[in-house]
Amino acid sequence: MSDDPLANWNGVVMPLSEARVSVLDRGFLFGDGVYEVLRIYSGQPFLEAEHLDRFRRSLDKISIDCDVQRLIGRMRETLSHSGVQEGLIYIQVTRGTAPRTHRFPTGGTAPNELIYIEGFTEEPYGMFRDSGGTAITVPDMRWKRCDIKSVNLLANCMAAQQAAEAGCVEALLIDENGIVNEGSHTSVFGVRDGAILTSPLSPAILPGITRGLVTKLADSCGIPLREQSFTVSEIVELDELFLTGTTAEVLPLVRVDGTSVNDGLPGPVTRQLQQAYQDFVAESLSQTR
Numbered sequence: 001m002s003d004d005p006l007a008n009w010n011g012v013v014m015p016l017s018e019a020r021v022s023v024l025d026r027g028f029l030f031g032d033g034v035y036e037v038l039r040i041y042s043g044q045p046f047l048e049a050e051h052l053d054r055f056r057r058s059l060d061k062i063s064i065d066c067d068v069q070r071l072i073g074r075m076r077e078t079l080s081h082s083g084v085q086e087g088l089i090y091i092q093v094t095r096g097t098a099p100r101t102h103r104f105p106t107g108g109t110a111p112n113e114l115i116y117i118e119g120f121t122e123e124p125y126g127m128f129r130d131s132g133g134t135a136i137t138v139p140d141m142r143w144k145r146c147d148i149k150s151v152n153l154l155a156n157c158m159a160a161q162q163a164a165e166a167g168c169v170e171a172l173l174i175d176e177n178g179i180v181n182e183g184s185h186t187s188v189f190g191v192r193d194g195a196i197l198t199s200p201l202s203p204a205i206l207p208g209i210t211r212g213l214v215t216k217l218a219d220s221c222g223i224p225l226r227e228q229s230f231t232v233s234e235i236v237e238l239d240e241l242f243l244t245g246t247t248a249e250v251l252p253l254v255r256v257d258g259t260s261v262n263d264g265l266p267g268p269v270t271r272q273l274q275q276a277y278q279d280f281v282a283e284s285l286s287q288t289r
C-alpha cells in the first residue's frame with residue numbers, strides 16, 4: 001500500500017490519514033454499512049459498472065439512501081488526482097452518525113461516504129499466481145445474508161487470520177452440510193472431468209464480480225461450467241481448484257488442509273482462465289484508450 005492513499009471523505013479530497021469519523025458512526029458501532037473494492041489497471045477502474053450495480057444492490061438491501069452516481073463522480077476524480085496506475089478503489093457507505101439506537105435513526109441522517117485509492121507497491125499474491133496457493137477449511141460462521149457486501153467481516157477476518165497463521169493464502173468457508181461456500185474474501189471454483197463447478201448464487205455467498213467474469217470467460221473458452229456446489233470431502237476428487245476475486249484475479253490452489261489437489265500443481269483449465277483474464281483486461285484497456 002502506498003504511504004498515504006488519497007481519499008474522498010464525504011465529498012472532500014484529503015490524504016486518507018487525515019479522514020476522521022465520529023465514534024457514533026453506525027458503521028463503527030454496528031457494522032451498519034456496505035462496501036465495494038474495485039481493481040485499477042493502468043489507471044482505469046476495472047468492471048466499474050458491475051461493481052457499482054452490486055453496490056447499489058447492497059445499499060438497497062439494507063435501506064441506505066445514497067446517490068451512487070455522485071459517488072462515481074467522486075471516485076473518478078479522486079482516482080485521477082491520485083495518479084495511481086495499479087491498485088484498488090475502496091468505497092464504503094455507512095448509515096451515518098446518530099445517537100446509538102439499534103433501530104435505524106429517524107429522519108435526516110446523512111450517510112458517511114468514504115472512497116480511497118490504494119496504489120500497489122507490489123503485486124498482491126505475487127508468486128502464488130504462478131505456483132499456486134494453499135488453503136485451510138474452516139466452518140462458515142457468517143450471517144445468512146452473505147450476498148450483501150456488508151462491512152460486518154468479523155467471521156471473514158477470523159478465518160483469514162487462521163489461514164495466515166497456518167501459512168496459507170485463504171480459508172475456505174464450509175457450511176454445516178460440508179459444502180464449500182466461498183473463501184474469506186474470494187469465490188471458489190473446482191474442476192472435475194473437464195467441467196468447472198462453483199456454488200450457485202444464493203444468500204450464502206457474495207455474487208463475486210470476478211466470478212461473473214470467469215463464468216463468461218469459461219463460456220468463450222468453450223469450457224463447460226456448472227453452478228453446482230461441491231463438498232469438502234469431494235475436494236480429493238477434483239482435478240483442479242482455484243479462487244477468484246478482485247485482488248486474487250484467478251489464483252490456483254494446490255493444497256487444502258495439507259493435502260494436494262490432484263498432483264499438487266496448477267492445472268490447465270486454471271491456466272487457460274488466467275490467460276483469458278489477462279487478455280480480457282488488455283482488451284478492456286484498449287477500448288478505453
Ligand code: PDD
Pocket residue numbers: 037156182183184185186187206207208209210211244245246247
Ligand atoms: N472481497 N467472497 C467474499 C466473501 C469476498 O469478500 C469477495 C471480495 C469475493 C470476491 O468478489 P469480487 O470478485 O467481486 O472481488 C468473494 C474483496 C476484494 C474484499 O473484501 O477486499
